[in-house]
Amino acid sequence: MTIQIKTELCAMFNIRYPLFLAGMAGGMTTVELVAAVSNAGGLGTLGAAYLEPTAIREAILEIRKLTDKPFAVNLFASRASDNNERIREVQQALNPMRRKLGMASVVGEDVATSNLFEEQIAVLIGEKVPVISTAFGILPEPFMRQAKKAKLLVVTMVTTVREALLAEQAGCDAIVAQGSEAGGHRGTFDITEHRMGANIGTFALVPQIVDQVKIPVIAAGGIMDGRGLVASLVLGAQGVQMGTRFLTAIESGAHDAYKQALLNSTEESTVLTKGFSGRPARGIQNGFIREWDASGVEPLPFPTQNTVTRDIRNAANRQSNPDYMSLWAGQGTRLLTSEQSAEDIVDETIRQALLICDE
Amino acid sequence: MTIQIKTELCAMFNIRYPLFLAGMAGGMTTVELVAAVSNAGGLGTLGAAYLEPTAIREAILEIRKLTDKPFAVNLFASRASDNNERIREVQQALNPMRRKLGMASVVGEDVATSNLFEEQIAVLIGEKVPVISTAFGILPEPFMRQAKKAKLLVVTMVTTVREALLAEQAGCDAIVAQGSEAGGHRGTFDITEHRMGANIGTFALVPQIVDQVKIPVIAAGGIMDGRGLVASLVLGAQGVQMGTRFLTAIESGAHDAYKQALLNSTEESTVLTKGFSGRPARGIQNGFIREWDASGVEPLPFPTQNTVTRDIRNAANRQSNPDYMSLWAGQGTRLLTSEQSAEDIVDETIRQALLICDE
Numbered sequence: 001m002t003i004q005i006k007t008e009l010c011a012m013f014n015i016r017y018p019l020f021l022a023g024m025a026g027g028m029t030t031v032e033l034v035a036a037v038s039n040a041g042g043l044g045t046l047g048a049a050y051l052e053p054t055a056i057r058e059a060i061l062e063i064r065k066l067t068d069k070p071f072a073v074n075l076f077a078s079r080a081s082d083n084n085e086r087i088r089e090v091q092q093a094l095n096p097m098r099r100k101l102g103m104a105s106v107v108g109e110d111v112a113t114s115n116l117f118e119e120q121i122a123v124l125i126g127e128k129v130p131v132i133s134t135a136f137g138i139l140p141e142p143f144m145r146q147a148k149k150a151k152l153l154v155v156t157m158v159t160t161v162r163e164a165l166l167a168e169q170a171g172c173d174a175i176v177a178q179g180s181e182a183g184g185h186r187g188t189f190d191i192t193e194h195r196m197g198a199n200i201g202t203f204a205l206v207p208q209i210v211d212q213v214k215i216p217v218i219a220a221g222g223i224m225d226g227r228g229l230v231a232s233l234v235l236g237a238q239g240v241q242m243g244t245r246f247l248t249a250i251e252s253g254a255h256d257a258y259k260q261a262l263l264n265s266t267e268e269s270t271v272l273t274k275g276f277s278g279r280p281a282r283g284i285q286n287g288f289i290r291e292w293d294a295s296g297v298e299p300l301p302f303p304t305q306n307t308v309t310r311d312i313r314n315a316a317n318r319q320s321n322p323d324y325m326s327l328w329a330g331q332g333t334r335l336l337t338s339e340q341s342a343e344d345i346v347d348e349t350i351r352q353a354l355l356i357c358d359e
Numbered sequence: 360m361t362i363q364i365k366t367e368l369c370a371m372f373n374i375r376y377p378l379f380l381a382g383m384a385g386g387m388t389t390v391e392l393v394a395a396v397s398n399a400g401g402l403g404t405l406g407a408a409y410l411e412p413t414a415i416r417e418a419i420l421e422i423r424k425l426t427d428k429p430f431a432v433n434l435f436a437s438r439a440s441d442n443n444e445r446i447r448e449v450q451q452a453l454n455p456m457r458r459k460l461g462m463a464s465v466v467g468e469d470v471a472t473s474n475l476f477e478e479q480i481a482v483l484i485g486e487k488v489p490v491i492s493t494a495f496g497i498l499p500e501p502f503m504r505q506a507k508k509a510k511l512l513v514v515t516m517v518t519t520v521r522e523a524l525l526a527e528q529a530g531c532d533a534i535v536a537q538g539s540e541a542g543g544h545r546g547t548f549d550i551t552e553h554r555m556g557a558n559i560g561t562f563a564l565v566p567q568i569v570d571q572v573k574i575p576v577i578a579a580g581g582i583m584d585g586r587g588l589v590a591s592l593v594l595g596a597q598g599v600q601m602g603t604r605f606l607t608a609i610e611s612g613a614h615d616a617y618k619q620a621l622l623n624s625t626e627e628s629t630v631l632t633k634g635f636s637g638r639p640a641r642g643i644q645n646g647f648i649r650e651w652d653a654s655g656v657e658p659l660p661f662p663t664q665n666t667v668t669r670d671i672r673n674a675a676n677r678q679s680n681p682d683y684m685s686l687w688a689g690q691g692t693r694l695l696t697s698e699q700s701a702e703d704i705v706d707e708t709i710r711q712a713l714l715i716c717d718e
Contacts, residue, residue, distance in 0.1 A: 002717055160627055181560035200626045201540035201560035204581030204690035208626050222563030231590040267559045267567050268519055331563035356593060358361055
């Protein structure tokens with residue numbers, strides 16, 4: 001076959017295999033998971049979107065203690081500020097869930113979400129993180145210029161051809177083409193254009209983007225094993241990004257109840273919801289999503305909705321109650337494995353891919 | 360590469376290439392298109408769901424004049440009867456569109472959709488159509504037994520692993536795994552379970568089904584060229600079904616205005632709607648869909664909604680007004696070509712696939 005596992009992407013990113021760990025925010029990508037994927041020959045990614053700048057710096061130092069290989073740090077390139085209109089209505093819709101979790105009701109004072117993006121990105125550039133990846137938009141100038149000056153690679157997640165062209169024009173070194181199968185937040189830049197995000201299946205999205213851009217494309221969404229890796233390369237991608245598959249890895253930071261929900265789920269289990277954060281994201285249907293939808297209330301925009309639901313998600317985590325956690329997951333969860341180390345997952349994926357390619 | 364274009368499916372169906380034409384209903388699959396795909400080495404499929412039994416028999420005779428190769432006829436395996444509750448409300452929501460098309464308003468008498476399925480299937484078995492394929496459900500007993508007795512191959516479209524297992528248990532010879540990228544109607548068996556259909560991306564759906572069934576799986580949804588064919592085989596499918604790609608073929612029965620809308624569309628152009636037929640289907644967003652959604656009226660169940668909107672779609676076709684046609688399309692329309700014969704499309708797809716596989 002003309003398909004080779006070792007793509008130009010590997011040389012460009014100085015990695016052995018074209019396999020990226022998705023930068024899943026919210027503590028899933030522990031420093032151990034990030035380092036394990038990089039040590040196994042892929043590119044580990046720290047999901048730092050919700051981390052304080054000091055915590056990001058500490059994590060970067062930890063990762064560097066665990067690996068001398070390249071790794072990435074992912075941020076949400078969003079400068080959206082809070083919108084507290086209707087916050088009382090939203091808090092009232094959330095209070096029945098709080099009661100179920102034994103929490104006090106919240107009346108609805110305005111919330112103020114600190115936008116850490118500029119401080120976060122300053123840490124990444126200051127620490128010379130090998131790869132900076134963003135979701136929700138492109139790394140803004142002048143940060144792009146600073147990153148280039150520091151010889152850091154910049155990757156942006158895109159969900160349409162238009163977004164891919166914008167990322168290429170802005171100077172990104174590569175793009176992640178996120179298909180609708182993907183778990184977690186949609187990378188959609190402007191959700192006023194696509195209320196629930198642009199949800200193009202990976203199979204349709206990858207070749208259409210590959211035909212329009214010159215920079216390498218990394219396929220994401222529903223990719224769970226070596227078959228998915230080779231199929232992505234056949235469609236013209238130079239690599240893959242896998243998130244869900246690593247959520248059940250031994251090093252994953254996912255709560256045990258979350259891991260169990262993933263292992264019990266099927267391709268029919270997930271839905272797209274804006275209820276947790278105000279931005280569309282794919283997760284396993286649970287009590288939170290059902291009750292939020294039943295309320296008929298429109299979520300506040302990101303990041304405000306995310307801020308007002310945090311206490312519920314935190315309580316659910318403390319109580320090991322998956323019904324009120326955000327159970328982000330893609331559509332390929334029947335292919336999940338348990339009790340596997342990240343290294344085993346990378347090895348198994350690459351072995352299977354090499355077999356298919358007869359290498 | 361261990362991937363071979365000539366799969367067991369080719370021997371089973373006595374075709375040269377594992378490429379099926381989707382059985383697109385509504386006059387898209389002309390007898391010329393069906394025969395051309397079969398003559399080119401694929402499996403042509405007549406979309407006969409809306410055809411009178413006599414018209415199906417005539418079409419089968421025509422196809423047999425044009426090719427001695429195997430072909431399929433596709434039907435909707437739905438025995439749903441009309442539901443006229445709320446028909447006045449629905450007709451009132453449709454009347455503004457009728458006015459725009461210069462049509463008289465409709466008050467809202469009950470409609471009676473003749474369920475032709477049993478007569479249609481009798482023609483297929485009587486004429487010994489080589490392949491019977493169904494959407495919306497499995498060929499019911501005793502038809503399945505009759506088809507087997509007549510040595511006809513039976514294929515069912517599925518959208519989930521559960522549906523795939525039901526089809527295998529019912530004795531289907533192969534299944535079409537329809538990913539969310541696909542254009543036209545979702546094959547979902549029971550839309551009370553998934554209001555807008557189960558929409559699993561092809562990339563996630565195919566390997567999860569392949570791992571669970573023994574019968575051959577044909578991938579569908581977003582497959583537009585040789586890359587899509589080989590990627591499907593890599594994911595474990597034994598063939599592909601392509602619909603949208605053939606809509607702009609010279610032999611396609613699609614209205615010129617429809618073809619133009621397809622060629623002008625992008626991966627962002629389509630939406631899922633129940634407005635045309637009462638069943639979820641993917642088509643290019645147009646005036647009909649926007650105005651129907653704006654009405655806020657819940658569509659009548661299939662087939663009633665399909666029956667009450669037919670006059671509007673027919674008038675739009677007569678007036679060459681794509682804004683009120685059902686512009687079914689998948690998510691891969693940037694890969695469409697124009698002025699190509701079906702034979703050219705099959706040849707180009709196979710040539711590209713063989714190149715990738717180094718055959």
